[in-house]
Amino acid sequence: MYDHLLGGTDNYVVDREACDELLRLAPSTRELALVNRAFLVRAVRYLARQHGVRRFLDHGSGLPTRPNVHQVAQEVDETSEVVYVDNDPDVLSYGRMMLAEDPETTAVLGADMRETDAIFQSEEVRRLLRDDQPVAALFVSVLHCIPDDDDPWELVNRVARQLPRGSYMVISQLVSDNPELRRQITQFMQQAVGGRWGRVRSTEETERYFEHLEVLETSGPVEVSCWLPDSDLAPRQTSNPEWIEFGAVARIR
Numbered sequence: 001m002y003d004h005l006l007g008g009t010d011n012y013v014v015d016r017e018a019c020d021e022l023l024r025l026a027p028s029t030r031e032l033a034l035v036n037r038a039f040l041v042r043a044v045r046y047l048a049r050q051h052g053v054r055r056f057l058d059h060g061s062g063l064p065t066r067p068n069v070h071q072v073a074q075e076v077d078e079t080s081e082v083v084y085v086d087n088d089p090d091v092l093s094y095g096r097m098m099l100a101e102d103p104e105t106t107a108v109l110g111a112d113m114r115e116t117d118a119i120f121q122s123e124e125v126r127r128l129l130r131d132d133q134p135v136a137a138l139f140v141s142v143l144h145c146i147p148d149d150d151d152p153w154e155l156v157n158r159v160a161r162q163l164p165r166g167s168y169m170v171i172s173q174l175v176s177d178n179p180e181l182r183r184q185i186t187q188f189m190q191q192a193v194g195g196r197w198g199r200v201r202s203t204e205e206t207e208r209y210f211e212h213l214e215v216l217e218t219s220g221p222v223e224v225s226c227w228l229p230d231s232d233l234a235p236r237q238t239s240n241p242e243w244i245e246f247g248a249v250a251r252i253r
């Protein structure tokens, strides 16, 4: 669905039909997908340029979409390394095709991001952490896929504890402060993806991801197009969107 919203072609009829229905419920959703992807690109470029980050761990990486994280990071330094983590078989097979481009610096790991121990014990992530250089862990537009019972807040804290000192996090999640819309869109998304979904959360619930983090460039998480906006990237979310991607870039304390 996300690939279709971004204008990609790696999607099925059922995805496109679900998007049509979602756009009827929440017409701002295509714009939301575009600003979210632009945020991810901007955050990776910013961390690479301003903070010298050369290692990235991208949780819930999604289908390859140019530019991908490694392409953005390697514009700054061609030795930058990325491990992509996803648990969707289609994402993994497209991701592995993309890897043919650059097996030295880029790896795709098939794993459920809730399995932090298995991820950090994998050969790919151990290599990424080999000499304690700072890593940026990305959780971009993915924490809403995790139900409250699986505690996405503790997941973020767990990953933060495993990363080298001076590492970073990039986080965004779907938010609405209208309880009825939260309920409706969550119900729709859970049906559309066969129940494997968490929920749309409120701004306060999303701010909790940042409790142990130091947010960079803004005083706290924001609608993501407002985080270090660039003139050449996607437009701001319209004044009255049904839902937003809310997040920030942060340093682990």
Ligand SMILES: C[S@@+](CC[C@H](N)C(=O)[O-])C[C@H]1O[C@@H](n2cnc3c(N)ncnc32)[C@H](O)[C@@H]1O
Pocket: 002, 036, 037, 040, 059, 060, 061, 062, 063, 085, 086, 087, 088, 091, 111, 112, 113, 114, 139, 140, 141, 142, 145, 146
């Ligand atoms: C909306 S896409 C986000 C893609 C990318 N992060 C971005 O923001 O452009 C969400 C991705 O998270 C993946 N995902 C959802 N739950 C996951 C889980 N528990 N473990 C790993 N990946 C997951 C999905 O397969 C999908 O590819």
